[in-house]
Amino acid sequence: MKYCALASGSNGNCYYIADAEDAILIDVGINAKHVELRMANLGIVPSTIKAIFITHEHTDHIRGLAVFCRRYQIPVYMTAGSYRGSRLQLPENLLHIIRRDEEIEVGSLTICGIPKYHDAQEPCSFWVSNGEINIGVLTDIGRICDNVKHVIRQADVLLLEANYDEGLLDTGSYPFFLKNRIRNGWGHLSNHIALETVLEYRGPRLRHLILGHLSGQNNKVELVRQTFAPHCGKIKLSVATRYQETELFDSQILLPQLTTKIVVRQIAYQASFVFPE
Template sequence: MSVFIASLNSGSNGNCYYVGNQHEAVLIDAGISCRETEKRMARIGLSMSKVKAIFISHEHSDHISGVPVLAKKYQLPVYITPRTTFTGRQFLNAQMVYPFVAYQPIRIGELTITAFPKFHDAAEPHSFVVSCNEINIGVITDIGSACEHVIRNFAQCHAAFLEANYDEQMLTNGRYPYHLKRRISGGRGHLSNTQALELFIKHKPAYMSHVLLSHLSKDNNDPQLVKEMFNEHADGTEIIVASRYQESAVYEIGELVSTVTVPHHQFVPEYIQYSLFQ
C-alpha cells in the first residue's frame, strides 16, 4: 500500500502537512485557515473526507491557528499534549482532544503515528513519523538541533519533511535584531541549511526517495541555494522545496515505485522514478 504526502504550506506564515494512504490520512499541524486548507487540498486532488485526525507538534500560531475551525467542521480528533493545549490556549471541545506521549504509537486505520521529542522553544514540542505498510514518513521541522531523537527517526524514513530554515550568512548579515538571530540559531530555535545537510549526508538511509525541505525563512534563506546544496549530495533522493505560498504536488511513496501524482488538469511527465525500496 502506497503512502501519499504533500505540503499544504510550509513556513512562518503557516504549516500543514498531509500524509495518508488510499483510505485514510492525517494532517500534521494546521497553521493555515480551514478554507485555505480545503482549497489547497482540492487543487491537488486530495479529499478532506479521508482526513481522520490532526496531530499538533507545538503551540506556535503558525502550527495551530487553523485547528479549531477545521476540527469542529469535520469532527476530527486533535492529538496534542496537555502542556501544548494549555500554552496554545486553543478553545477546543474537550471531546475532540486526545493526548499523546512520545514513542507510544497511535493507530489511525492503517496508519501508525509515533511522536518523538525535539529541541524547540515551545512548551512540549514533538515531531512525528507516520508509518504504513513498513513505509515511514518523517515530519521533522522546528528543531534547534539534530538531537539523538531526530537522528534515530530520520534514519528510518523513506521520505521526510525536513526543516532547512536559514542560511547562516544571510541570517548573520540580515536585518533581524540580535536577540531574534540568537533565538533562531540557538539550540532551541531552527535548523540551518548546513545543519540540515549534515543530518541528510550522515544519516539518510539508502532507500530514502524524497526530502521536502521545509519551513524556509522568507528573509534568511534562498530556495534555489538550499536545493542546490542538497542536490549535490542527493544520491538518488529527490529534493523538493516546500513553499510558504502554495501547496506542493502529491508524492506517492511506495514499496516498488515512487511517483509524483499530478492533478488531471496538469501535464503528467512521461516517466516513473524507481525508488530503492526492497
C-alpha cells in the same frame, strides 16, 4: 502512501499523509479556507481526514486548527503542554492528549511522537508508517538529538526543515535577540546543519528528501536547492514553500523498490527516545 506539504514555512505549516482511505494532517498552521483551497487543488476531500496531529503550540502550526477540526469533526492529538500553550478551547470530544513519545494508530497508519528540542511546551515531531513506508516529518528542530538521528536513519521519505541561511540571517534585519533565538539550540536548523545531518545519518532506505519550513526573510528556495542538489544522487529532492502546496506524491511511484516491512513499535522503542529538558 500519498503525502504532500499543503503549506511549509515560518508563516504556516500543514502536512498531509494518507494510506488508502486512512488520512491525517500534521499541523494546521494556515487558515481553514486556505487548507481547503489547497486540498481542492490536489483532489483531497477535507472530510476524509481522520485525525490531526499537532507538533507544538506556535501560531504557524495551529492557526487554522480550531475552525478546521470543528468544521469536519476531526480528532486532534497533541501534548498537554502544547494544548495549554495554544490557549485554544477545543471540543472535549475531539481533543486527545498524548505523551510526546506515544504511538497512535489511525487505520493502517501508526503515528509516533518524537521528542525534540524547540522553544515550546512539550513539542514533538512525528513519524508515520504503514508498516512498509516510513515518513519522518522533522521541523522546528533546535539541535540534532538522538531522536532526530534515529528517524533520519529509518526514513524512506524525510521532510526536514532547512529554515535559514546563515549568511542571510547574520546580515538581515532581525534584532539580535531574535537571531539568537533562531540559532541557540532551541530554534531552527540552518541549511548547512540540515545538510550535514542528512549526509551523516541518512540510511539506505531514503528515497525522497523534502526540505521545508523555510524562513521568509532568511532563506531562499534557490539557496536550498543549490545546497542540497549536489549531494542527493538518486534521492528525489523537493522544496516545500509557503506560497503553494507541493504535488501529491505517491510512494508506489517514487519508492517501487522497497518491499521490506517494518514493525514501527520495535523501531520506536529501540530508539530510547531522549526527553529534552
